Amino acid sequence: MRKWHRWISVVFGVFLLWIAITGTLSQIVPLMSGGEGPPKTEAQASTPAKPAFVCPPDYMCRPRPKGGARSIVGLLHHLHSGESFGPVGVLIGTLSGFAMIFFSFSGLWLYIQMWRNRKNRALKPGWFWK
Template identity: 70%
Template sequence: MRKWHRWLSVFFGVFLLWIAVTGVLSQVVPLLPVSAPAPAAETAKPAFVCPEDYTCRPKPQPGDPRALVGTLHHLHSGESFGPVGVAIATLSGFAMVFFSFSGLWLYIQMWRNRAARSASPRWFWN
């Protein structure tokens, strides 16, 4: 298990880092402060009027960092790189699940080995 954990982490580490960074950015970018929107022309009519019982968000203006969220989502999911990017993103998700379980399994094995050698087993090493 340790061998698989190490070799897969070498390959998928770069992709998981990419997914982590774009995921964090897609969550942080909407929190950035927004500059005051440019005044709209009085003669322009809105193309869509939000019903009163809905919560509608205004369309991001050019220069608004929230306009990047769609692009970040496409980078995060691999859609920007076509079917190969989506496949790699999906495999990276499966790899993350594998790393979680195999890392936990490796930790439990190390803990058991240490507990067998020690009189007082501990959860963490000193």
């Protein structure tokens, strides 16, 4: 298990780092900009917005980002999911997700094995050790 854990981490480490950085940035950018789009003038704030497009029934429509932090978050989402790199990017993103699941289970398994070995050798059986 340790051998697989090492080899898969060598292959997917860069992609998982990319996913972690873009995911973190996509959460930080809205916080830094206040989570709002471009500032509205008093006239815009006082008049209710009339939708220019009404989504037809049985469809799920998402509004497009309108500049500012929203467009940056949209870009970060496309980079994070791999959509910017086409089908190959999406495939690598999906495989990286499976790799993260594998790392979670194999890391836990390796920790349990180390804990059992320490207990069997009559060493201090703690959750954390030096």
